[in-house]
Amino acid sequence: METPAYRYNLGLLRQTLDVAIAESSPYGYNLHYAVKANSNPRILETIAQSGIGADCVSGNEVQAALDAGFAAGRIVFAGVGKTNAEIELAIVKGIQCIHVESFEELLVIDELSATKRKVTPVALRLNPNLDAGTHKYITTGTSQNKFGFSNEELEEAIRVLPTLNGVKLIGFHFHIGSQILDFTKFTQLAQFANGVYQRFSNLMLTYINLGGGLGIDYENPLENPIPNFSEYFGTFATNLNVGNEVSVHFEPGRSLVGQCGELLTRVLYIKRGEDRSFAVVDAGMNNLIRPALYQAKHSIYCVSPLVDQRDTYDVVGPICESSDVFGTEIELPKLMRGDLLAIRSAGAYGESMSSRYNLRNVTPSFFTTGSEAKLEMVVEE
Ligand SMILES: Cc1ncc(COP(=O)(O)O)c(C=O)c1O
Structure with a gap:
């Protein structure tokens, strides 16, 4: 996907x-x-x-x-x-x-x-x-x-x-x-x-x-x-x-529309910072600008299969701006490169405010009716 x-x-x-x-x-x-x-x-x-x-x-x-x-x-x-x-x-x-x-x-x-x-x-x-x-x-x-x-x-x-x-x-x-x-x-x-x-x-x-x-x-x-x-x-x-x-x-x-949309994003890298771990994901503030613009907090969960171990991450995007952060100190299952995350409650002022900043791709969208929403196993609720 x-x-x-x-x-x-x-x-x-x-x-x-x-x-x-x-x-x-x-x-x-x-x-x-x-x-x-x-x-x-x-x-x-x-x-x-x-x-x-x-x-x-x-x-x-x-x-x-x-x-x-x-x-x-x-x-x-x-x-x-x-x-x-x-x-x-x-x-x-x-x-x-x-x-x-x-x-x-x-x-x-x-x-x-x-x-x-x-x-x-x-x-x-x-x-x-x-x-x-x-x-x-x-x-x-x-x-x-x-x-x-x-x-x-x-x-x-x-x-x-x-x-x-x-x-x-x-x-x-x-x-x-x-x-x-x-x-x-x-x-x-x-x-x-x-x-x-x-x-x-x-x-x-x-x-x-x-x-x-x-x-x-x-x-x-x-x-x-x-x-x-x-x-x-x-x-x-x-x-x-x-x-x-x-x-x-x-x-x-x-x-x-706020609750009916979520932004799916994959972990690109797990990076050990000086005093924190960063989960660098493939979505950026160009896809969802609310956290950067309004200091909005969205709940983030891991869609990929469960691992018992947990860790705490700053979930950040790839954009060359320090405000490109989706959440700090987010507790999630221990992540690996390629894991799929979802940023919840992104149906309003998400896609409509998205841009191609950094010349990134237009954000694609797809649809479920709710019953198929479990196509991917939702592990961390
Ligand atoms: C004139 C006007 N009407 C309606 C809305 C929708 O507001 P909300 O999404 O908070 O319901 C806005 C959004 O700012 C607006 O500017």
Whole structure:
């Protein structure tokens, strides 16, 4: 088997989708998968088949979502730096809503849309100035972050909107960050949104989008393969009060795909350092950048046949960067050159953030349905 490679369990992905849909539908909530988390075509097709919508942040993601079978009317499009070509694609394809991030962007969407004699539904992204308490690179909802309208630009937009013929304001969009496990953050987001909808009750809004952000259990992925969607949606059901005429939307990414993927990698060398042993593996930060970028910790296990002896390793990649480390002081069965390891919970922001840095190969992927997932004996759980 070629390594490094992503292995996806489509059975677990379908199960996760089923639970997310079952837990959200009693409240009438609408889900849009955040394509950025994993845009592998097979993953996209599987998610599109579940019937939920898509959340995109580039024209290419909009096109990939359409190609995978997502209905245009269920695609939303966010991002602080949309180009004219990307905006035009969204307008022409008739997507559900563009999430607008600044006053200037609103004017551009209006102009491009009016030129095509269209009226494009838009939601303004607001920044609740709420610290999600996660890694600073995946915290998006504070006033220090580049996302969303400032108060000054919001006032201006609300004043000007009635004069714009190419856009129709349908509501507001929020996204405070990712890998959030503290549910009080979602309570605070709901409360902030309530205040916004009360303040703008005269605008007859029909849409709210509360973003994504639900975290997954990177430490115990086997015990908790499916995130707590019940508590997540329940928190909003209890705290959100924006009026019955408003349709409620979410953009889960990581929580849908995070646990269904793992990165398989082979040990190239066991190297004795001064005070530690390194397992040098054939996957690098170009295949999975989360540990290097966010100091993320993934559980690592040995797929190769069991040996009784155990040892402790720093599991490192081949890239010429000191940050190319998947884990330090990881206890594993005593490893040899050629042993197969798996890095768990790599389904989100793994393959989609991979690159060819150091001119390495594109990372291949393959799929199981879960029942064949034991093709290789899993020795160390
Ligand atoms: C606007 C927006 N929506 C949704 C998401 C998905 O977040 P998550 O993968 O944490 O659910 C992101 C990711 O950062 C995002 O930027």
